[in-house]
Every structure is written in C-alpha cells, then in structure tokens.
Amino acid sequence: MKPYQQLDAWIDAHFAEQTAFLQALVRVPTDTPPGNNAPHAERTAELLAGMGLVAEKHAVPADEVRAGGLESITNLIVRRRYGEGPTIALNAHGDVVPPGEGWSHEPYGGEIVDGRLYGRAAAVSKSDFSTYTFAMRALESLGLPLKGGIELHFTYDEEFGGELGPGWLLRQGLTKPDLLIAAGFSYQVVTAHNGCLQLEVTVQGRMAHAAIPDTGIDALQGAMPILQALYAQNTLYKQVTSKVAGITHPYLNIGRIEGGTNTNVVPGKVVLKLDRRMIPEEDPVAVEAELRRVIAEAAAQRPGITVEVRRILLAHALEPLAGNAAAVKSLQAHAQALFGVEIPVMGTPLYTDARLYSARGIPAVLYGAGPRTVFESNAKRADEHLVLEDLRRATRVVARTLLDLLQPG
Numbered sequence: 001m002k003p004y005q006q007l008d009a010w011i012d013a014h015f016a017e018q019t020a021f022l023q024a025l026v027r028v029p030t031d032t033p034p035g036n037n038a039p040h041a042e043r044t045a046e047l048l049a050g051m052g053l054v055a056e057k058h059a060v061p062a063d064e065v066r067a068g069g070l071e072s073i074t075n076l077i078v079r080r081r082y083g084e085g086p087t088i089a090l091n092a093h094g095d096v097v098p099p100g101e102g103w104s105h106e107p108y109g110g111e112i113v114d115g116r117l118y119g120r121a122a123a124v125s126k127s128d129f130s131t132y133t134f135a136m137r138a139l140e141s142l143g144l145p146l147k148g149g150i151e152l153h154f155t156y157d158e159e160f161g162g163e164l165g166p167g168w169l170l171r172q173g174l175t176k177p178d179l180l181i182a183a184g185f186s187y188q189v190v191t192a193h194n195g196c197l198q199l200e201v202t203v204q205g206r207m208a209h210a211a212i213p214d215t216g217i218d219a220l221q222g223a224m225p226i227l228q229a230l231y232a233q234n235t236l237y238k239q240v241t242s243k244v245a246g247i248t249h250p251y252l253n254i255g256r257i258e259g260g261t262n263t264n265v266v267p268g269k270v271v272l273k274l275d276r277r278m279i280p281e282e283d284p285v286a287v288e289a290e291l292r293r294v295i296a297e298a299a300a301q302r303p304g305i306t307v308e309v310r311r312i313l314l315a316h317a318l319e320p321l322a323g324n325a326a327a328v329k330s331l332q333a334h335a336q337a338l339f340g341v342e343i344p345v346m347g348t349p350l351y352t353d354a355r356l357y358s359a360r361g362i363p364a365v366l367y368g369a370g371p372r373t374v375f376e377s378n379a380k381r382a383d384e385h386l387v388l389e390d391l392r393r394a395t396r397v398v399a400r401t402l403l404d405l406l407q408p409g
Contacts, residue, residue: 003142003407004334007399010138015392019117021047022130022391023110025094026119030156032095035070037156040094044129044154045076051137053078055154058174060164068164070157075169078152080136085148088327088405089177090136090398091166092128092368093158093353096121102382116385123377123386125183128368129154131391132181135398139406146406151177155353161313162353170360177362179327179405182354184366185374186339186394189331191324191365192244192347193355195278195317197288200271201226201295202308207261207268216266220259222305223270229298230254230274230291242279246346250287252276273312277349280317288314315351316359323363330401331367338393350374367401369394 001009011018024047028040038059045055060073097120099107105118112118121127136150153175155165169175184190203223208216230252237250252274259270278287292309299307328345335343354364369391371377378384 003144003403004400006142007138007403008396010141011134011392011395011399014134014137018130018134018391018395019112019388021133022117022122022127025126025129026110026117026122027108029108030095030121031098032070032159033098035095035160036072037070037095038072038074041074041076041154041156044094048078048133051133053133058169058172060168065164068157068160070160070164073156073164075156075165076152076154077169077175079149080140080151081149082146082406083148085406086178087149087151088402089151089153089175089180089357090132091153091155091180091353092125092132092183093155093165094121094126094129095156095159096124097159097380100382104383112388115388117388118383118385120384122384123370124374124379124384125368127370127386127391128183131369131395131398135395135402138395138399139402142403145408147408148406150402151175158353161315162356166353167356170356176360177357179323180354180357180362180364181327181398182352182364182366184368185370185372186335186368186390186397187341187343187372188246189328189335189343189345189365189367190246190348191320191328191345192247192280193318194247194280194349194351195282195284196313196315196351197276197278197284197291197311198313199274199276199291200310200312201274202310203270203272203299204306204308205266205268205304208266210264210266213266216268217304218266219270219305220267222299222302223259223272225298225301226272226295226307227254229294233294240279242281242347244280244347245344246348247279248349250277250279250282278317280319280347284314284316316355318352318355318358318364321358321361321363324365326405327365327401330404331365331397334397334400335367338396367394367398
C-alpha cells in the first residue's frame with residue numbers, strides 16, 4: 001500500500017475516535033465574551049495527553065487578559081520534531097461567539113444527526129483541532145523518516161483579534177515556524193483575506209426627564225445622522241472592487257448600539273460599535289481617517305452633542321507571501337483528488353489569526369474542515385454544524401500535504 005493510501009486507511013480506522021475528540025471539544029463552552037477559555041485548554045491538553053501528545057500550557061497573564069476584555073486564556077503548543085528541516089505550524093482557535101437563540105440542537109451537545117455534528121465551534125474552528133491532531137498522528141503512524149517538525153497551535157483569542165492568542169505566542173518568542181496552515185474550509189485553499197477596523201463611537205448628550213425634554217440633549221437623536229452617514233458609505237464602497245478572487249468590495253456593519261437608562265429619560269449617551277471590512281488593496285490608515293471625518297461631519301449637524309471615537313481593533317489584511325507555494329499546490333491537488341471537485345485558490349472576506357504570522361514573515365495558507373461557504377456551516381448562527389465526511393476528507397488532505405512537505409526528497 002502506498003503512503004497516501006496508508007494515511008487514508010489510518011484516518012478511516014481512527015475516525016470514530018477523531019469524531020469523539022471533536023465532540024468532547026464542543027462540549028466545553030468557550031463563549032467569548034466573556035472569554036473564560038482556560039478550562040477548554042485544560043480539557044484539550046488532557047485529551048491530547050490520552051493520545052501521547054504533550055501540550056505546553058502558556059497562560060497569558062491575568063492583567064493582560066482583563067485589559068483585553070476577557071477572563072482567562074491558556075494557549076497550547078504541541079511540538080513534534082522529526083529531524084532537520086522546516087517547522088510547520090497548524091493553528092486553530094477555540095474561542096467562539098455565544099450561541100445566541102434559535103437552536104434546534106443543544107449548542108454544546110455535540111449531537112450527530114444525519115452525518116452532521118452540531119454545536120457552537122463545530123465548524124469554526126474546533127473542527128480543525130481535530131483535523132490537525134489526527135492528520136499529524138496519521139503521518140507519524142507511517143514510521144517513515146521525516147525532516148523538520150510540526151507544531152500544533154491551539155489558541156483562544158480570535159474573536160477579539162488574536163493578539164492574546166497567536167500574537168502573544170509570537171511576541172513572547174515561544175514559536176517561530178517556517179510555514180503556517182491555519183483553520184479554513186474544505187472546498188477552497190485560501191491565501192488572502194480582508195482586513196478589519198472596528199471603532200467605538202460614543203455620542204454624548206445630556207440626560208433629562210422625558211416630561212421636560214427641552215432641558216436635555218438627546219444623544220440618540222444626535223446619533224441618527226451619524227448612523228445614516230455611515231450606512232451611506234456602503235453605497236460608495238460598492239464602487240471599490242478587489243482584484244483578489246473571492247473578495248468583492250469593502251463594507252461596513254454597525255453591530256451594536258447601547259444607550260439610555262429608561263423609557264422616561266432622554267438618553268444622555270449612546271455608544272455605537274462598527275466593523276469596517278477592508279479589501280487587501282486598501283490602506284488602513286486612510287480608511288480610519290475617512291471614517292473619522294464622516295462621523296465628525298455628521299455629528300456637526302446636531303448642536304450640543306460631543307462625539308468620541310475609539311479604535312477597538314485593527315486587523316490587517318492577509319496577502320500571499322513567497323514560501324507558501326508548495327503547501328498551496330499540495331493542498332489543492334489532494335483536495336481535488338479526494339473531494340472530486342475543483343478546489344480554487346482564493347481570498348476570503350473573513351479576517352483571521354493567520355495575518356499575525358504573515359506580519360512576521362511566516363508564509364500562511366488556510367485549509368481545514370468545513371463546507372463551501374461560512375453561511376452553509378451556520379458559523380456564528382444557530383445550528384452551526386460540520387458534515388463529518390468533510391472532516392474525514394479534509395484530514396486526509398492535510399495528512400498527505402504534511403507528508404509531501406516533510407518527507408525527505
């Protein structure tokens with residue numbers, strides 16, 4: 001039996017174990033916020049130890065975690081060295097947004113129905129904790145001489161920007177791989193992604209009793225022209241197109257509005273939180289300056305209010321780096337062979353932790369277990385799920401690629 005077929009056979013023989021591993025990961029909540037994610041890392045390390053894999057536990061100092069708006073983070077690194085040669089990091093994140101409403105399956109149940117595993121993070125991206133762990137184990141089962149090594153990076157800050165996840169590991173000098181394969185989906189190989197700018201806009205007026213509204217300054221009314229001006233930008237953004245396949249144009253979303261104290265009180269303060277997706281061709285400095293200008297001009301329409309704009313997050317876009325070509329070619333070839341469909345190399349409108357590696361000169365490519373689109377997986381929506389056959393085949397693809405990259409000659 002040839003090595004590729006041996007890898008496939010090992011994965012098939014251990015697939016029930018792999019599925020149970022993913023179920024166990026899904027059953028430990030990692031809602032972010034609030035971001036109490038150290039317990040999941042502890043459970044993951046325990047499960048890995050049962051497979052003979054030692055996970056280093058790197059706890060981020062509590063003051064840094066609190067400053068980042070979270071409660072606890074322990075990032076994990078599993079190091080496997082086979083010989084002289086490159087180190088390939090495999091990164092997936094365990095933190096997730098809260099489940100929200102509308103589920104027909106228990107969000108943290110890991111229930112399997114009709115070949116689909118349901119639960120928050122089943123698709124994004126606890127699935128790739130499983131993909132990468134079992135792909136690495138399959139590779140090692142061959143007993144072949146290998147060059148270089150593999151590191152599993154399981155981190156817990158993607159939802160808040162990744163700076164306390166991979167960003168922290170890289171800043172601390174705890175890792176410096178030569179290549180990164182990061183969590184992705186099965187039907188495309190991703191080499192570029194959008195950037196993201198998030199701003200908090202605080203509109204300050206003056207509280208007053210609703211019976212005598214003229215004694216106050218309504219912050220919500222003051223926020224209205226700002227909201228209208230921001231949403232109007234989306235019409236302009238459609239005129240700006242990216243040359244990267246899979247990425248269309250910039251866009252803006254206002255995801256949260258908070259304000260007021262009671263129905264009989266003129267609101268004295270309203271806080272807006274917005275998300276501006278940036279295509280790889282855009283300059284983040286210019287994007288932020290333009291948004292601040294739009295907000296200031298709109299606010300000037302309402303005398304008496306004041307506005308403060310604070311940057312929450314700046315995530316740069318991912319652009320392909322020289323050095324990922326071999327991984328891209330191998331992933332694409334094996335995915336096409338195993339899935340039986342064309343697997344394009346493209347960009348994604350998401351932003352990911354892969355950019356943090358790329359910023360340090362580490363070539364990155366995104367590939368893992370999941371459907372053709374984020375929408376199909378219900379990621380960040382009710383009934384998030386993963387088709388188990390996609391998990392099986394994606395694990396085979398990654399295992400074969402690791403063999404290609406680490407086998408001498």
